Amino acid sequence: MNQPDPQGPGKDSPSAPDITPLLTVLNYFHPLTPEMESFLKAHVTAMSVRKRKLLLKEGNHCEHVYFIVKGAVRGFTREGQKDITTWIVVENELVSSILSLNRQEPSIENIQVLENSELLVIRNEDLQRMYEEMPAFNYVARKLLQHYYADAERRAFIARLTKAENKYRHFLRHHEPLANRIPLKYIASYLGMTLETLSRVRKKFSSRA
Numbered sequence: 001m002n003q004p005d006p007q008g009p010g011k012d013s014p015s016a017p018d019i020t021p022l023l024t025v026l027n028y029f030h031p032l033t034p035e036m037e038s039f040l041k042a043h044v045t046a047m048s049v050r051k052r053k054l055l056l057k058e059g060n061h062c063e064h065v066y067f068i069v070k071g072a073v074r075g076f077t078r079e080g081q082k083d084i085t086t087w088i089v090v091e092n093e094l095v096s097s098i099l100s101l102n103r104q105e106p107s108i109e110n111i112q113v114l115e116n117s118e119l120l121v122i123r124n125e126d127l128q129r130m131y132e133e134m135p136a137f138n139y140v141a142r143k144l145l146q147h148y149y150a151d152a153e154r155r156a157f158i159a160r161l162t163k164a165e166n167k168y169r170h171f172l173r174h175h176e177p178l179a180n181r182i183p184l185k186y187i188a189s190y191l192g193m194t195l196e197t198l199s200r201v202r203k204k205f206s207s208r209a
Helices: 007-012 020-029 032-045 098-103 124-133 138-162 164-178 182-190 195-208
Strands: 045-049 055-056 066-068 073-079 082-089 110-113 117-123
Touching: 020 032, 020 066, 020 073, 020 138, 032 117, 032 124, 045 073, 066 124, 073 124, 073 182, 082 138, 117 124, 138 164, 164 182, 182 195
Parallel strands: none
Antiparallel strands: 045 117, 055 110, 066 117, 073 082, 073 110
């Protein structure tokens, strides 16, 4: 499975892609200055990626942060022949391998597009320039990290639960729109249960509705 080149699709995209959705999300966390917005408009590129393509392969270095305008993306790792989904996100979320991006070390996970997706992309070196040249952007980054740390805490909580029904109930509480959108095999993997178990749990929940 080949990884898409973030710079490749960008060549076929408009020179100045519409990054309004990205700006809206970033402004929600902390107001951007005109300078920040101008920098992002000049350095963010657009790319279209078909489902099942990899944005990042385990063992490679992560050099980009992706914003999902349309579509769905998951993170996963492999243990022998087993495929383990570690997270799933959809529109208006940022995705990357934080460990690889920040430490400049090989990624321990794969990042895969689950649906035909429209993404906005920024290079890590451009982000670093923003942190250094526009100190106020560090507030934006801190708020974003807090948001994604909370997501990681919720994932860790699910992993500690032992009953399948409790795992699925917690999943619905925070990710209900994904329940009928994402293939069940990925949801089951994310929740740490077999597909058969997830199917039984879903039937129980449906019968209670």
